Amino acid sequence: MRYLGRTLLHAILLLAGVSILCFLFTEMAPGSFFDELRLNPQVSPETISALRSRYGLDQPLIVRYGRWVRSAARADFGYSIAYNAPVAPLLWGRAKNTLLLTTTGMLLTWLISVSLGVWLAARRGRMLDQAFRIASSFVISIPEVVIAVALLAIVVRWRLLPMSAGPLNGEGISFWNHLRDLAIRMLLPVTILVFVESAIIVRHVRASVLEVLGTPFVQAAHSFGISRARVLFRFVLPAAASPAIALFGFSLAGLVSGSLLIEVVCGWPGLGPLILEATLSRDFYLVIGGIMLSALFMVGGNLIADVMLLAADPRIRTGALDAR
Amino acid sequence: MRAKTAILIAALAAVHLTLLCAGFIAPYDPATQNRELPYAPPTHLHFHDASGWHLRPFVYRWNIADDGYVEDKSHSFPVHLIVKGSSYKFLGIFETTCHLFGVDPPASIAVFGADGFGRDEFSRVIYGGQISVAAGIAATMIALLAGALFGMIAGYYGSWTDQSLMAGTELFLSLPWLYFLLGVRAFLPLHLSPVRTFFLLTCVIGLVGWARPARLVRGIVLSARTRNHVLAARSFGASDLHVIREHIMPEVLGVLMTQATLLIPRYIAAEVTLSFFGLGVNEPVASWGNMLSALQQYSVLVSYAWLLTPAVALVITSVIYALLADVVQSRLEFSQPGN
Numbered sequence: 001m002r003y004l005g006r007t008l009l010h011a012i013l014l015l016a017g018v019s020i021l022c023f024l025f026t027e028m029a030p031g032s033f034f035d036e037l038r039l040n041p042q043v044s045p046e047t048i049s050a051l052r053s054r055y056g057l058d059q060p061l062i063v064r065y066g067r068w069v070r071s072a073a074r075a076d077f078g079y080s081i082a083y084n085a086p087v088a089p090l091l092w093g094r095a096k097n098t099l100l101l102t103t104t105g106m107l108l109t110w111l112i113s114v115s116l117g118v119w120l121a122a123r124r125g126r127m128l129d130q131a132f133r134i135a136s137s138f139v140i141s142i143p144e145v146v147i148a149v150a151l152l153a154i155v156v157r158w159r160l161l162p163m164s165a166g167p168l169n170g171e172g173i174s175f176w177n178h179l180r181d182l183a184i185r186m187l188l189p190v191t192i193l194v195f196v197e198s199a200i201i202v203r204h205v206r207a208s209v210l211e212v213l214g215t216p217f218v219q220a221a222h223s224f225g226i227s228r229a230r231v232l233f234r235f236v237l238p239a240a241a242s243p244a245i246a247l248f249g250f251s252l253a254g255l256v257s258g259s260l261l262i263e264v265v266c267g268w269p270g271l272g273p274l275i276l277e278a279t280l281s282r283d284f285y286l287v288i289g290g291i292m293l294s295a296l297f298m299v300g301g302n303l304i305a306d307v308m309l310l311a312a313d314p315r316i317r318t319g320a321l322d323a324r
Numbered sequence: 325m326r327a328k329t330a331i332l333i334a335a336l337a338a339v340h341l342t343l344l345c346a347g348f349i350a351p352y353d354p355a356t357q358n359r360e361l362p363y364a365p366p367t368h369l370h371f372h373d374a375s376g377w378h379l380r381p382f383v384y385r386w387n388i389a390d391d392g393y394v395e396d397k398s399h400s401f402p403v404h405l406i407v408k409g410s411s412y413k414f415l416g417i418f419e420t421t422c423h424l425f426g427v428d429p430p431a432s433i434a435v436f437g438a439d440g441f442g443r444d445e446f447s448r449v450i451y452g453g454q455i456s457v458a459a460g461i462a463a464t465m466i467a468l469l470a471g472a473l474f475g476m477i478a479g480y481y482g483s484w485t486d487q488s489l490m491a492g493t494e495l496f497l498s499l500p501w502l503y504f505l506l507g508v509r510a511f512l513p514l515h516l517s518p519v520r521t522f523f524l525l526t527c528v529i530g531l532v533g534w535a536r537p538a539r540l541v542r543g544i545v546l547s548a549r550t551r552n553h554v555l556a557a558r559s560f561g562a563s564d565l566h567v568i569r570e571h572i573m574p575e576v577l578g579v580l581m582t583q584a585t586l587l588i589p590r591y592i593a594a595e596v597t598l599s600f601f602g603l604g605v606n607e608p609v610a611s612w613g614n615m616l617s618a619l620q621q622y623s624v625l626v627s628y629a630w631l632l633t634p635a636v637a638l639v640i641t642s643v644i645y646a647l648l649a650d651v652v653q654s655r656l657e658f659s660q661p662g663n
Binding site (some may be wrong): 014018019021022025056137138140141142143144145146149150152153157198254256258260261264266275276278279287288289290291294297298299302 | 370491493494497499500502503504506507508509589592593595596600602603613616619620622625626629632635638640642643645646647650
């Protein structure tokens, strides 16, 4: 329990640190949202300075940060100048789409990775295992942007996917049609996500299962005549779960931030395009909000992983791993 | 193992040499436009015509027909090696007009086709590679230098220095790097001269990535500090600087090597990603990222497959670096005192 409290406090301090870092960077930034206006001869400098003071941009850093913290306490997280609205509802509207995409992707990834990883570990050294090892190291070394663009090119070029034209929020169409529409829309981004992530996770799952398969207690279990399947599922998998759980925490951590590129490439209306637009239009509070939200998931994901590890692995509870 | 290493290093050297001698290998200037031939497909090399087979390949000009480009077979233009073309600075030092290959005008040779402005894609891939790869290497240097410096300080001096620096690394590691990169980029001016953009970009990518090398280096320094030979050296009155230089640096260098082979392709990809988003190096300067960003339009993506060549170049570079990282890593494990 004390351990939990300490990690929680740590997480909060970390988030505070992230926000301070963001504000320090805004202080160093030479531009602002109103830079474009300055080029317009019809807008007088007085107007711009009035606008700046209206949004509090002329205040010193400390004051701005204080205001932002107060607004964060009201769950607004600042005010987006471009959208003329508080940041939090804007982010949330988009984050829902992102989470829909990434949770689907994550579930599929883990379903595929765990089964494939265990299967490959059980038949290590055979052709398929070798082939997968080479293929996955190839996929891992290719930058995500290339994978995304290449898959998109393949899909678009050969018309592998039907086009969907329904509204994203499902207004005016039946539930089933909406579901079908959504599935079609999500197919490509989810495929890219699963493709990129599972290449890494399968390797880790395979490695950790293999490591346990080589230990004396598993050999002993085999020599007792316990069936291979029973040894695998009853003894090996629980012992091999720890690294996978830590990795699962990373997956959770990347729920908001992991799909930015894919969203932009596939035109998925999630957080990614919003933050990219905000970056291009220098809408600082929106950018900071996006960073904070993804950092929140990052820290939260790691926290959950810690808790899950604590629950799953008795060696951590007793501190046996630290003593070793 | 040794043969594999040699092949990899040769491949790596070939890629970098190609990029270094971009001006010589590329037949055209990367910014020269040919508005009459937008999206011209790759020029076909021919060896055979009505008069029989030829040893020297030749090309035809493109004629614009109703349904795209067709070859104008009335005149053939032989491909020559070592030709005079647009002037450039070889290795950035002396000016010359000598190119590796080319054809006589009015024909043009575009091995990888042309982009929307009729610019030669092959030349742009090579010149763009210069920018992207240089950005990756420079950013890696920055990250490793900062990481090694802070890591060594933290590991060597311990106590509150260590704690505060490690808190810093944790802060940077808990940030999702692409969001953070976008964020930091948001706080920099958008429209800059290409040279300044390049420097800012490498600084940003490098500074975002200092945390992991710093942690690794700290770990090594911590373990090295308690080794017997280091303790002995200190008891003989060796200065901090001496101990770091003579006993700790060699071990750190190995880790920095592996980190470099891992980070360079990642940071090349980071530059490509940022430029792809339009936040990196701007037109007309070519970079693999801003070349790929043309593919964000579906119509371009569908019709002009040759515009994917920067992606192919990026994949080749990344795979070579990844294989090299494997080799370096296994060598380092082999030579570590523990094993």
